[in-house]
Amino acid sequence: MTDSASSTSLLGRPCRRQALRTLPAQEAHVSAARHFAADLLETWSVPTSERDSAVLIVDELAGNAAQYGHERMTLLLALDHDTLHIVVTDSGAAVERHRPDIAPDEHGRGTGIVQYLAQSTEIHQTRSGREVRASLRCSP
Numbered sequence: 278m279t280d281s282a283s284s285t286s287l288l289g290r291p292c293r294r295q296a297l298r299t300l301p302a303q304e305a306h307v308s309a310a311r312h313f314a315a316d317l318l319e320t321w322s323v324p325t326s327e328r329d330s331a332v333l334i335v336d337e338l339a340g341n342a343a344q345y346g347h348e349r350m351t352l353l354l355a356l357d358h359d360t361l362h363i364v365v366t367d368s369g370a371a372v373e374r375h376r377p378d379i380a381p382d383e384h385g386r387g388t389g390i391v392q393y394l395a396q397s398t399e400i401h402q403t404r405s406g407r408e409v410r411a412s413l414r415c416s417p
Contacts, residue, residue: 294321295355300339302346302367310339310352314363321356327415330394334363334411337387342367346406360396361413368406 298313300306314335318328335352342350346367353364392398395411402408 293356293358295353297351297353299349299351302343302348302350302369304340304343306350307336307339307343310350311336313352314354317354318361323356323361323415327361327413331361331363331413331415334391334394334413335365337391338363338365338409338411341365341387341409342369342407345369356415359414359416361415363395363411363413364408366403366406366408 296313296317298310300309311332315328315332318331323331331354335354339350339352342365346369348368350365350367353362353366355362355364391409391411395413397410397412399410400407401410
């Protein structure tokens with residue numbers, strides 16, 4: 278884990294604080310990502326309602342990374358004045374959007390939840406996997 282108040286961030290722009298955690302891309306490690314985010318955001322004095330939204334975003338993104346990633350997932354949290362950036366990367370391939378073998382009421386709500394809670398979201402396919410970014414306004 279890295280927690281710094283450096284002037285440059287892993288996002289490529291200045292930020293006040295950032296932390297990075299890499300875990301195996303397995304369902305058993307989603308709760309570790311969630312607890313890491315909750316504890317860290319409490320330490321950073323992020324207000325409870327915004328912290329709860331951020332933890333839910335982390336839970337959904339880590340859950341997707343655990344389901345579709347192959348080896349590892351990485352969680353980056355970066356606090357930039359009034360915006361919290363949540364970035365989850367995994368080593369998986371692009372996700373197929375429609376799977377007829379899975380009932381629509383069982384899966385597929387996570388992305389909608391993230392889009393509802395976050396001010397912005399981005400999904401990028403990289404050479405080594407997938408990167409999902411969500412930004413959330415907060416007032417620490």
